[in-house]
Amino acid sequence: LLTLSEEITSKSGLLIDMNFEITDEAEVNIIFDETLGDKISAKGNGFINIGVNEADEVYMFGEYNLSQGDYLFTLQNFVNKKFEIENGAQIYWDGNPYKAQMDLTALYTVNTNIGDLAPEYNRKTDVECSMYMSGDLLQPAISFGIQIPKGDDLINRILEERTNTEEKKTQQFLSLLVLNSFIFVPEDVRF
Numbered sequence: 160l161l162t163l164s165e166e167i168t169s170k171s172g173l174l175i176d177m178n179f180e181i182t183d184e185a186e187v188n189i190i191f192d193e194t195l196g197d198k199i200s201a202k203g204n205g206f207i208n209i210g211v212n213e214a215d216e217v218y219m220f221g222e223y224n225l226s227q228g229d230y231l232f233t234l235q236n237f238v239n240k241k242f243e244i245e246n247g248a249q250i251y252w253d254g255n256p257y258k259a260q261m262d263l264t265a266l267y268t269v270n271t272n273i274g275d276l277a278p279e280y281n282r283k284t285d286v287e288c289s290m291y292m293s294g295d296l297l298q299p300a301i302s303f304g305i306q307i308p309k310g311d312d313l314i315n316r317i318l319e320e321r322t323n324t325e326e327k328k329t330q331q332f333l334s335l336l337v338l339n340s341f342i343f344v345p346e347d348v349r350f
Contacts, residue, residue, distance in 0.1 A: 176210035183226060189250075191297070201228025201244055209256070219256035224249050230265040232290070238336050242267045242290060250296060259296035264289055267336070273307060275341040277317050284309050288335050303332040 181187070183202050191197035207221035225248040229241050248263030267288045274281035289304035305322055307314055321341070322328040334342045 174211060174213065176208070179207045179209070179221075181205045181207065181223060187223065187228075189296070197231060197233050199228060199230050199244065201225045201248075203228070203248075207252070217256055218254050219252040219259075220254065222249055222251035225263065230263075230290070232265070232267075232336075234333075234336075238333075240267050240336055242288075257297075260294060261296045261299055262293045264291050266290075269335050269339055271335065271340050273310070273314060273341065275343040276321060277314060280314050286335060286341075288332055303328050305331055305335070 181204055183204055185202065187199075187201050187203070189199040189201075191199075203223055203225040205221060205223035207219065207223065209217070209219045211217055225244055226246055228244040228248075230244055232238065232240050232242055242265035245264045245266060248261070250259055250261045250263075252259050267290075268285050269288060270283055270285050272281065272283050273286070285308060287304075287306045287308060289306070291302045291304065292299040294300045302325070305318065305328065307318060310318070322331050331341055334340060
């Protein structure tokens with residue numbers, strides 16, 4: 160099985176320059192990890208230019224704007240959650256076909272009891288878990304966000320206090336994905 164670059168560059172002295180217009184009817188699948196199954200399935204549009212120059216180097220320029228899709232997030236075959244990709248996500252190339260850049264936000268909503276954040280809020284509500292991915296497509300920088308869309312100012316302030324470092328935010332994020340609940344963190348004990 161040949162990759163696109165091997166197939167094109169195997170014909171020495173051949174110059175190729177192709178332009179593609181991708182429409183919303185086409186579905187694109189990007190597989191990050193074949194063993195675990197991490198992948199993006201999306202629809203969108205864009206213009207891509209692919210070719211081979213005089214030095215037999217494959218190049219790729221253009222951008223793909225995602226209008227809908229999902230990101231299947233897997234964590235060591237233990238967590239398997241489908242995140243919805245928010246409209247406006249983008250993948251783009253600036254020469255090297257293996258160095259695509261991305262900028263996207265994926266959202267997973269969990270309905271959970273927020274009483275673990277504050278006992279007086281012993282009720283279930285939707286909590287949005289956001290994953291922000293940017294930079295290199297194959298090794299993106301990832302950060303997390305957690306929001307309670309129907310939360311009042313007090314519960315949102317408590318959430319902010321419980322996620323005010325990247326470590327705390329990551330712990331709560333993973334707890335919501337794995338356990339479907341927040342991690343209960345008792346207030347500091349003072350002697």
